[in-house]
Amino acid sequence: MATIIKRGxxxxxxxxxxxxxxxxxxxxxxxxxxxxxxxxxxxKTGKPAETLVYxxxxxxxxxxxxxxxxKKGERWEVIRLALLGRYALARVRLADLAPEDLxxxxxxxxxxxxxxxxxxxxxxxxxxxxxAKREWRWLSDNPVHEIKRPKxxxxxxRRIDPDELLRVLDALGYSPDKVPAKKTQLVGAYFVLAxxxxxxxxxxxxxxxxxxxxDQRYLIIRxxxxxxxxxxxxxxxxxxxxxxxxxxxxxxxxxxxxxxxxKAIKRADITGLHFHDSRHEALTRLARKLxxxxxxxxxxxxxxxxxxxxxxxxxFEIAGRLG
Numbered sequence: 001m002a003t004i005i006k007r008g009x010x011x012x013x014x015x016x017x018x019x020x021x022x023x024x025x026x027x028x029x030x031x032x033x034x035x036x037x038x039x040x041x042x043x044k045t046g047k048p049a050e051t052l053v054y055x056x057x058x059x060x061x062x063x064x065x066x067x068x069x070x071k072k073g074e075r076w077e078v079i080r081l082a083l084l085g086r087y088a089l090a091r092v093r094l095a096d097l098a099p100e101d102l103x104x105x106x107x108x109x110x111x112x113x114x115x116x117x118x119x120x121x122x123x124x125x126x127x128x129x130x131x132a133k134r135e136w137r138w139l140s141d142n143p144v145h146e147i148k149r150p151k152x153x154x155x156x157x158r159r160i161d162p163d164e165l166l167r168v169l170d171a172l173g174y175s176p177d178k179v180p181a182k183k184t185q186l187v188g189a190y191f192v193l194a195x196x197x198x199x200x201x202x203x204x205x206x207x208x209x210x211x212x213x214x215d216q217r218y219l220i221i222r223x224x225x226x227x228x229x230x231x232x233x234x235x236x237x238x239x240x241x242x243x244x245x246x247x248x249x250x251x252x253x254x255x256x257x258x259x260x261x262x263k264a265i266k267r268a269d270i271t272g273l274h275f276h277d278s279r280h281e282a283l284t285r286l287a288r289k290l291x292x293x294x295x296x297x298x299x300x301x302x303x304x305x306x307x308x309x310x311x312x313x314x315x316f317e318i319a320g321r322l323g
Contacts, residue, residue, distance in 0.1 A: 002036035017043035047095050048137045057090030063128045080124050094138050099146035115150035158277040171264035180248040187260045189245050196238035198282035198299045201275050202254045209246055214239055
């Protein structure tokens with residue numbers, strides 16, 4: 001039972017459950033009563049009182065509304081949160097949430113999507129639960145830490161051979177001797193620039209004339225994946241392609257550019273090639289010319305070890321350097 005005593009302009013409240021005492025000071029008597037009721041529930045159940053009401057779905061919805069807003073990856077995170085909200089896991093009360101519930105969801109998801117996708121969704125869930133624990137006091141533990149994650153597949157090691165490059169550019173209608181007049185041709189210029197610089201498609205689509213310092217042969221990437229601004233040095237080929245892009249006066253967003261690229265791949269009768277494979281190809285080529293620190297700085301990797309995900313020189317290529 002709670003004891004509430006007025007002291008001056010505030011109220012001192014104390015509760016005792018099974019010999020465990022808690023106390024606090026509140027501005028009003030009503031606040032003191034509410035705190036006492038909440039604390040009694042927590043001492044009796046060993047869990048935050050809010051968890052007796054809120055579900056995983058409530059946490060997903062609140063996180064999307066309060067935390068995802070304004071993030072760089074807001075759109076994709078909100079989509080993932082909505083997807084997670086459609087599963088039975090979302091109806092589980094936080095008070096009852098156990099690692100077994102997440103393991104059941106994980107096994108179900110693995111029948112629908114790849115291990116990499118499941119791990120990305122687990123990352124989102126972990127962020128939600130950590131925030132719910134630290135900021136809202138809806139959880140006492142993060143159950144994601146208690147389950148085994150599926151093993152990610154090996155990183156893609158797709159290379160682009162010269163014949164494939166020519167076929168892709170032909171399907172896009174791109175010519176190194178002409179300024180792009182159509183968006184498909186512009187995407188061709190983007191693909192060449194990506195292979196020369198290891199730029200991501202989104203970074204290329206965001207470039208403006210103010211980002212191109214062509215007299216000094218570099219581009220300014222103002223909003224990269226990790227949030228850092230960086231300068232990307234350009235080869236003579238990259239300078240020429242960037243001049244084409246600027247001269248065209250055209251622009252295309254990354255979603256449309258990706259769609260146009262995928263259609264061109266089909267027309268070229270090429271399988272298993274993604275635009276992002278240009279990054280693997282570019283890093284492997286650039287590694288022949290730059291030392292590892294310069295390469296990491298150019299492509300925006302804070303940890304040089306992460307370059308190994310993209311660096312895919314063949315044994316034959318490495319042997320050729322040995323003499």
